[in-house]
Amino acid sequence: MTGRADVLVVGGSVAGLRTAEALRRFSYPGTVTIHEAGDELPYDRTTLSKKVLAPDGHLASVGLRSREDLDALGIELRLRSRVESLDAARRTVRLDDGREVGYSTLVVATGSSARELPGVPRTAVHYLRTLADAHRLRAAMESARRAVVVGAGFIGSEVAAAMSARGIEITAVEPAGQPLARVLGNIVGARLGRLHEAGGVRLLPGRAVTAIRAVGAEKQVGLDDGTTLRADLVVVGVGARPNTGWLDGSAVEVADGVVCDECCRAGTPGVFAVGDVARWPNALFEESMRVEHWTNAVEQAAVVAWNIVNPDRPRRYAPVPYVWSDQYGYRLQIVGRPRADDEVRIVQDDPANAVLVALYAREGRLSGAFALNAPARAMALRRSLAARASLEHAVEVGA
Amino acid sequence: MKVIIDPDKCCGYGECVATAPGLFEIGDDNRAHLLRDGELSGPDAELARDASYSCPVEAIDIAE
Numbered sequence A: 001m002t003g004r005a006d007v008l009v010v011g012g013s014v015a016g017l018r019t020a021e022a023l024r025r026f027s028y029p030g031t032v033t034i035h036e037a038g039d040e041l042p043y044d045r046t047t048l049s050k051k052v053l054a055p056d057g058h059l060a061s062v063g064l065r066s067r068e069d070l071d072a073l074g075i076e077l078r079l080r081s082r083v084e085s086l087d088a089a090r091r092t093v094r095l096d097d098g099r100e101v102g103y104s105t106l107v108v109a110t111g112s113s114a115r116e117l118p119g120v121p122r123t124a125v126h127y128l129r130t131l132a133d134a135h136r137l138r139a140a141m142e143s144a145r146r147a148v149v150v151g152a153g154f155i156g157s158e159v160a161a162a163m164s165a166r167g168i169e170i171t172a173v174e175p176a177g178q179p180l181a182r183v184l185g186n187i188v189g190a191r192l193g194r195l196h197e198a199g200g201v202r203l204l205p206g207r208a209v210t211a212i213r214a215v216g217a218e219k220q221v222g223l224d225d226g227t228t229l230r231a232d233l234v235v236v237g238v239g240a241r242p243n244t245g246w247l248d249g250s251a252v253e254v255a256d257g258v259v260c261d262e263c264c265r266a267g268t269p270g271v272f273a274v275g276d277v278a279r280w281p282n283a284l285f286e287e288s289m290r291v292e293h294w295t296n297a298v299e300q301a302a303v304v305a306w307n308i309v310n311p312d313r314p315r316r317y318a319p320v321p322y323v324w325s326d327q328y329g330y331r332l333q334i335v336g337r338p339r340a341d342d343e344v345r346i347v348q349d350d351p352a353n354a355v356l357v358a359l360y361a362r363e364g365r366l367s368g369a370f371a372l373n374a375p376a377r378a379m380a381l382r383r384s385l386a387a388r389a390s391l392e393h394a395v396e397v398g399a
Numbered sequence B: 001m002k003v004i005i006d007p008d009k010c011c012g013y014g015e016c017v018a019t020a021p022g023l024f025e026i027g028d029d030n031r032a033h034l035l036r037d038g039e040l041s042g043p044d045a046e047l048a049r050d051a052s053y054s055c056p057v058e059a060i061d062i063a064e
Helices: A014-025 A067-073 A131-143 A154-164 A181-198 A294-309 A375-386 A391-398 B015-019 B042-054
Strands: A003-010 A032-035 A075-078 A083-087 A092-095 A100-108 A112-114 A146-150 A169-174 A202-205 A209-215 A218-223 A228-231 A233-236 A240-242 A271-273 A278-282 A287-289 A322-327 A330-336 A343-350 A355-362 A365-372 B002-005 B024-026 B032-034 B060-063
Touching (some): A181 A365, A355 A375, A365 A375, A375 B015, B015 B024
Parallel strands (some): A003 A032, A100 A271, A169 A202
Antiparallel strands (some): A092 A100, A218 A228, A355 A365
């Protein structure tokens, strides 16, 4: 054993950082060390597909904390320090340089990685997950005239919007149908599709990609209808998967994320999980979830830190999930857990001003809401969700 | 303590409203505003600190 930390945080992105900071807010007196595999100080990932790619994007403005900030809080951040495995019985992790570090409490905050398309060479496409990815994509966008975006979820939609602002000719392919249709269904998705089309993006809803290859500088995207799209640049945004490989063979249970209880404790003594990598039962929605949103990382971090400091009076984590997205100068907000197969009720619709509010319900109970350019309304609906409102009640409150 | 919202930083994401609905609201300009001015203490001060902490763009400053 060559090192020890009272709280050892694995992963130095927003979830890990905010857990460490919240420990200090709750006057935690012990040592707190973060091990981060990458070589960047904590940065704001949400800006990578928005501000950073915008024509006037400032690459320098993504940092969350300086060394001095962390020093002042007594948080030790070790960059380029990858945790390779866990021995939960000995409360020890092994680093990629072979050293071992012991802990009293382990916080798993290893986040998620971009899901890659099988069989597609890494050199033919861009994924967007890290600051380095954003730098590479931004550089490629400078000279691109034609681009293909594969996947019209959050990342694909935001990247398409950013490229459209640069005058790049864009085709977006989404096998599930309309943009964000996987979550919001095709009624709302079709409205979002119109925003893209108004931004000059050509949508190919329902088409699937069969192959992508690089032929010289040209990228060729084969589709399931036999056509081939040609482009200078291909961006793939087809979701993320939790980074749990380093826990294989450990005592920690993994099932699409680290399996936790309602208080974010993994089943193994002294182990918590936070952020994209954590799966826990959300009592408010009576559903096991794993949420990849910024707001979840920050809110969960506060609960995890509280529960580390106050093991005798732990808090349950039962939030209303919330995510925003900025596209074409519009604000999109999703609160709760809407699903494509939910009952959908449009309660506000003003196409001229690009305003849309849709409620989602399961068995009469409000399950989620989507708001386009209606932020006050989105927050009111978030409160309705926290209060387990019925659909009818939410319609009354919001109409 | 006093709460100050930086209008240049605020993007109206609404985390403060969710955290402390008695202290913040989203205005017609789609930005966060304080529901009341002046000194805060006790539980309200704690909520304001939580809101400051939860702001995605760190637009809420606390002056002790």
